[in-house]
Amino acid sequence: MRRFLKNFIVIISALVLWQSVYFIFQINNPILPPPIEIGRALVEVIATKEIFIHILNSLQRVLVGFSLASVVGIFLGLILGYYKKVGDFFRPLVEVLRPIPPIAWIPIAILLFGLGDESAYFIIFLGAFFPIFTNTYFGAESLPKIYKNISASFEFSRLVFFKDILFKYSLPFIFAGLKSAWAWPGFA
16 A cells, blocks of 8 residues: 555656646647646547547457467467478578567558558567467477377377377467467557
């Protein structure tokens, strides 16, 4: 309770200072308006229920981008993690693209997709794809050879092997990737 009170006082003090600077120096900045104008605009948006449309649009963007990243990341992670030669071929490309922060892709997304929802899907996809793909890849790559040998002994089809052995073995890694992708600052 004490920490909450301290944080509350700091936030209120910062808002009062911010508003005082605007009042004393008569600043008219449309980019960064004073807190009272921001509060007035917030009340207006809530009163007209316009905020709920924006919340639903943002939620749609996150869900579409995250879902695409999940499907593509899990599929590619399993394929490239299991087939070592293919994984070794594509691994340098992934390692070059992975450290680039999603925010740095915004100009490219705008050039490719324009200013619509598609560019937002692309940015969210990139932010979620690499943690999901990387964890799935390491899960599939770490499958013990004994599982491959047993599936060959029982003459499992490739589909059964991927669905019942490789996928299920990689599930803890997949969930770790999904969790860390969801914790990306764009979602949390």
